[in-house]
Structures are given as C-alpha cells and as structure tokens.
Amino acid sequence: MWDCHCHLAQVEDLPARLESARRQGIHGWLSCASDRASWALQRELSRSPGVLLAQGLHPWYAEQGCEGLEKFVTEAVAIGECGLDFYRARDPEGRELQKLVLRQQLKLAKRWKKPVVLHCVRAHQALLQEMDAFPEVRCMIHGFLGSPADAQAWLRRGDYLSLGPHALSRSDLMRHLPLDRVLIETDAPSRGASLLDLRPVLEAWQQVQPLQPDLFQTNLFRFLGIERGMAGGRQFKG
Numbered sequence: 001m002w003d004c005h006c007h008l009a010q011v012e013d014l015p016a017r018l019e020s021a022r023r024q025g026i027h028g029w030l031s032c033a034s035d036r037a038s039w040a041l042q043r044e045l046s047r048s049p050g051v052l053l054a055q056g057l058h059p060w061y062a063e064q065g066c067e068g069l070e071k072f073v074t075e076a077v078a079i080g081e082c083g084l085d086f087y088r089a090r091d092p093e094g095r096e097l098q099k100l101v102l103r104q105q106l107k108l109a110k111r112w113k114k115p116v117v118l119h120c121v122r123a124h125q126a127l128l129q130e131m132d133a134f135p136e137v138r139c140m141i142h143g144f145l146g147s148p149a150d151a152q153a154w155l156r157r158g159d160y161l162s163l164g165p166h167a168l169s170r171s172d173l174m175r176h177l178p179l180d181r182v183l184i185e186t187d188a189p190s191r192g193a194s195l196l197d198l199r200p201v202l203e204a205w206q207q208v209q210p211l212q213p214d215l216f217q218t219n220l221f222r223f224l225g226i227e228r229g230m231a232g233g234r235q236f237k238g
C-alpha cells in the first residue's frame with residue numbers, strides 16, 4: 001500500500017515509524033514539503049526505500065516565499081503541498097498572497113512538467129479558477145472533504161482526489177468517486193495522524209465496495225507519470 005500524502009520530515013522517530021508501517025503492508029510514501037525548512041530535510045529522506053518527494057510551499061507559510069524552490073522541484077516527482085486555505089487566511093491580503101505563491105508554483109509545475117499536490121480548505125471555487133490558467137497541470141486534491149459538486153469539478157479537469165482519516169464517514173464519496181481517480185493518505189503527522197492510520201481508510205472503503213489495496217498505488221503512479229518499477233528506492237529523477 002502507498003500513503004499518497006504525508007509529511008515524513010515532520011514525523012518523530014521516523015526509522016521506527018516506517019518500520020512499523022512496513023509491517024502493516026505500507027511500503028511507499030509520497031512525502032510532501034510544508035515550509036521552507038522542510039525542503040532540505042525532505043531531500044535527505046529521498047534515500048529511504050519507498051519514499052518519493054513532493055517539494056513546495058504550503059499556503060500556511062505563504063509569507064516565507066518560494067525563492068530557491070525550483071532546484072528542489074527539479075529533483076522531486078511532484079510539487080506540493082501548495083494551494084489555498086481561506087479558513088486560515090480570512091482577509092483579502094492574506095488570500096492574495098496565497099494566490100501569488102500558488103501561481104509561482106504552478107508556473108514551476110508547467111515548466112518542469114510536474115503534477116501538483118493541492119491543499120484546499122474553503123476555497124474550491126477560487127482554486128478551480130486559478131487552475132483555469134494551467135489546464136495542462138494535473139492535480140491531486142489531498143484530504144478531500146468537499147461536496148459531490150466540488151468532486152465533479154476536479155474530476156472534469158482530469159484530477160485525482162485523495163481521502164484520509166477525516167473521510168472515514170464519507171461513504172458517499174467512497175461509493176461514487178470513479179475508482180481510477182482516487183487515492184488514500186494519512187497526512188501524518190498533521191492533526192495527530194500516524195503513519196499507521198492508512199489501513200482504516202482502506203478498510204472503510206472496502207466496506208463500501210470491494211477494491212484491491214494496490215488500486216491506489218496504480219492510481220498514484222499514473223498521477224505522477226512514473227512506471228511502477230521506478231519507485232523502488234532511490235528518488236526518481238526527471
């Protein structure tokens with residue numbers, strides 16, 4: 001199983017945590033950046049087997065700016081976590097800053113042909129509007145908890161929706177989302193989640209409909225545009 005969105009650079013006692021996750025059948029992680037300090041920490045992690053990197057700047061840290069991000073992006077399989085969080089930024093200035101930093105990262109995505117991992121809180125319409133300028137950029141909406149109408153709008157773009165521990169009760173999504181566009185994640189260690197919180201998401205989904213755990217790996221690799229065999233250990237380049 002692959003954890004399609006987490007933040008390994010922030011997980012304490014990481015080697016032991018990865019080992020217990022492996023014992024539960026989790027053998028791959030798309031580890032996403034958060035603030036500027038995480039970029040170099042993430043790069044160190046890329047030597048661990050089964051770890052792929054997304055490098056970017058989370059909207060919570062928009063004021064830190066993206067300068068210097070490009071060289072980290074060239075080594076990563078994706079850009080992120082970036083996006084818009086209008087719950088966090090309530091004033092127009094804060095929201096404009098988030099949009100500015102997002103656009104800079106979407107330009108990098110276009111230039112380097114990388115998919116993007118998006119954070120979206122109370123901002124689906126604004127984020128979809130931003131993406132209109134980048135029709136060629138593929139996205140994953142991580143921690144998706146939106147309405148069926150929000151889901152349809154992303155799916156029409158050709159994007160992917162990732163469900164985490166907070167979607168355990170969203171059997172409506174699990175029942176109706178197209179199975180070739182869905183992913184699962186823990187977002188650990190955000191909001192107290194652990195790397196072991198992946199299996200409950202899989203099991204909740206399996207209660208709604210029969211599906212194989214490797215479905216999510218297939219979808220993740222299609223989203224990333226990489227071959228299955230190429231993510232066995234070392235960071236995939238280019």
Ligand SMILES: [Zn+2]
Pocket residue numbers: 005006007032081142187190
């Ligand atoms: Zn996250």
